[in-house]
Amino acid sequence: MATPEAVIEIGSTGVRLLVAEFTADKKRNILDRAEMPVSLGRDVFTAGVISRETQSQCLNILLHYKEQLAGWGITPEQTTIIATSAFRESKNKDPVMDKILIATGFRIKVIDGIEENRLMYLAVADRLNEEDAKLRSEDTVILEVGGGSTEMMLMKKGKMAGAHSFRLGTVRLEAKMRSQSESLADIQRYLEEYTNNTKGSLESELNISQVKQFIAVGADATLAAINAGKPISTFLWSIDREDFENFVDELQEYSIDECVARFKISYNDAQTLHVSLLIYKMFVHYTKVHTIIVPETNIRDGLIISKRETPGEELKAEFHQQIKASAMSLLRKYHGDEKHAERVREYCVKFYNHLKNEISLDERTLLLLEVSAILHDIGIFIRMDEHNLHSEYIIRHSEIFGITHTENVILATIARYHRGRQQPQDNEQFQILARSDRMTILKLTAILRIADALDRSHGKSFSDFTLRQQKDSMIIRTKGSKNVALEQVALSEKGDLFESVFGYKLILV
Template sequence: MADTYFGAILVNVTSMELSIVNLKTGQQVEHVTSTVAIGENIYNHEDIELQTVADAAEALRGFLQVIKDYGVTRYQVWGSQALSSAPNADFIADQLYVRTGLRLRWISLGRESFVLNEAIALKFPAYKKLVKHHTAIIGLNSGSTTFSFFHHARLLASHNMKLGPTRIKEVLQNLRATAPNPIAVLDDYINSKVDDFYRFVPDELQQVNNQVILIGATPLNNYFIPRGKTSCSLTLQQFHDFTDEALNASDQYLMERLQLNEDTVGLVLPEVLLLQKLFATVHADQIHLVSLNVLDGLTTETAIDAGYLKKDFNDQIIDAAHALAARYRVEPQHMALVEKFTLHLFDQLKALHHLSARDRLLLHVAAIVHDIGGFIDTHEHYLHSDYILKQSELLGLTNQEMQIIAAVSRYHSSRTPGGELARFRQLSADERLRIAKLAAILRVADALDDAHQQTIARISVSVQPTQVVITAFSDDDLSLVRWAFNYKADFFTDVFGLQPVFKQRRLHK
């Protein structure tokens, strides 16, 4: 089969899926689902059991046979973020590799949310119209819920809540054994978790009404979306009518009406109660069901990376970085200037650093968020930035990329990586070198506004045989900037072998 075909496998907590798509046309030619629930007990902090690993390996071998039958030579296996949280997840991934030859690539929750956004933008016709107004994309995963808020076609905020239908189902099972009124207690539990999470959403978004694009709501999709279609819209009243019917129906009726099996019918009640609270919280005006999932997002991104789709959604990553910086009250004028100087330096120094477009994106994010540690304490704020970023998820970035951004932010100020790069032994030598190069550039850019006074209007860069001349255009006294520049530039010399030289040119002579 032609090289345009690609096989994508997603190993999730409650199921495994294979999708074979034509990357050039976007057409799905095969879709196979296995009900092997490899991680159904992970939310109770239990290990993945060995028997389920054997079942998963058998299912994966079956997927491989389907891929072979179609003549597909390009394929990839991903493991969901929820599955990666199992205590023995890395052991299980290795066991699956030994048994099948397939290597799991873990996908972060931020990446899951991002690829879903890509798929919705390209495959849901109403997307462009909806995101011009206040719109919330809500994605349901087994153990979490993702939110992306849009207005004027720009991402305003992106958040992930560690609460999803499967996690709620396990709570309900415990409540049925311990509480006299488990449904009422579960409803209170969901309300408290959502309210506690939602207070971190920006204040200006908490009171606005939203159009809601809902992803991953299988019971609602099966009930409302017409056969042969991939989306439909419904009113809140239609949802409430569905809720009343589902809450009073038997499992047998729900399995027949919603096309569910014995393993998935138990998710209906948790999902309905969760959505009931979410729609009230985001002030939903109307609900748009879209039958897409993470696997659709992963194949869409693969098509973009392969050049079949000429789209770039990195602006959502930058918007998410700005939202994170705003949450930690980063001073916007300094941030904007460092952002501007950092990108200018990166572009003018390509012959020195030989870094990629993805590296430029990571540096761009670091330039935005490097000062977030000041929210805790301005003293040694770079150490706090490092900690916060390591514990954060950002839309579109992998966990490893967040570690790189955290390290670059750690070294933007007084400390230098130097011998401390040994702290990052989990990263390869190439990645440690990337950190050093990115940090060296950010340090110089940050030094150009060390006093946070925005005294430099613009800069020019000239690469010479033994030095890099950076000319600052300003009419102000730049004594402090010159001192900070000379101090922070030493590490640049260590990394690139050229001495940065600071010069000033007056704007008005």
């Protein structure tokens, strides 16, 4: 019998539970679900902290869920519990999480917007199933409007072109309306200005006006689909663009009480329905889509999928490809040398595979090495001199799909030390990182420096190379070589860290 998996999401408007199991044929069965409203978002987006009343409310809900999960034989330690934007921005989140841990045993993980995007991508890809071929071929926008933020993914012909988390959420805007006594018309004008400015900044990643597929995710989008759309299959809907826009316009005339009565939703959900659907409509307006696709799914489904002990190799490979595509899109945005980046990435992979036993790091580090190879020279866009420092800055302040905040710090540090005489150990900030992160940075930086040196001319000086260890040396023998004098000089300049970390003196033959 399959072991049940449990996840809890603490969002801006509620605390939600999902219990599911995977059968032997890899199908997912929903065993239990629950949702209870809280005012986390209204607290944080107005006062900056979670009030004592809301803390008490959250605690009671989680104690109730603890009892509910016990019926399935699931303990708090076996439960994954995440918190999103409201918790993330709360000034008193640490003591609140500590109280919850002591009282319930639930250990909360606060995730960032890019992690939300990753989980939503998993949920959407899983739900689309047969529509997946279209997702792989069309330029696509995937949008989820939440209480505290709006998550967007841009896909160009099936490859990730960008992932963004905007501080544009229904509860955040509803709090703004109450604090500044703004009308819905004022909020609509604000949204028009915000989305227009956002569209301009996204054009470097994807031509929004030419997008032909729009995927809207979230409970409010599902409500619109049920009332104005038609089912494609189980848990998948479509809405004609005109029908969707008419539905949103008509809904703006309803009061909150009318929304509760007409759509059989809670007052809490009805309060933000007008603003939520307006945000979807504003982004749809900038595209050429004729139909909006609405998969009935959520971040909890994505979290359940990500908890599978052995995710399929095909799914894992596809996800890694999307992360690398997102990195390449970022490089393209800053007019980087894509051919050089790709060669350095290939060289890095070759060194990594040859040294796999000595590297002794988890397989995720190979992906980080490939992303760092793609982005190491991105800072040249700002200035060639000390471009490694500019690369570090750009990476630290960019959103890369599927890359966590900790991984972003690792990537930025590797980029900083991919050239120059300074090494990571010389930096005080490096010394305070976790030991595992320090070793990851040292090993991957050592490999990147060598791979970059082997393409010093940026012109592919040889067709391929082999690696052979001989005592304390590593022989790099090139094939189809032209003049590799530049590469030999670069290798002598940049091989010190490799020799220090792995103990091999490099010889280019």
